[in-house]
Amino acid sequence: MQRIVNFFREVGREMKKVSWPKRKELTKYTVTVLSVVVFFSVFFAVLDLGISELIRLILE
Template structure:
């Protein structure tokens, strides 16, 4: 089984062809998805901060 070696030029042409076939999101979809991602990151950050504070409190209570 021989490996086909592609030239960098052919590779970039193939990439360009594939990029034209991609269905890109509209601006409105992009803004909506960005809001969802930011809200999720904020929620996870607050959740883990609260869990961290709670566990820290428990550890300090048991060690005293």
């Protein structure tokens, strides 16, 4: 039981050393990640549609 308590104390100490991003940085990073996700979602959707149409044309 003591090992578990020591583990969580160490985790607490290490978490205090972490350099957390400021609100402005966090907002910037979040917008960047969401933009990339939306871009690649649209890109792969268009790519999938194009490949599907190409296969339909070949098989007809």
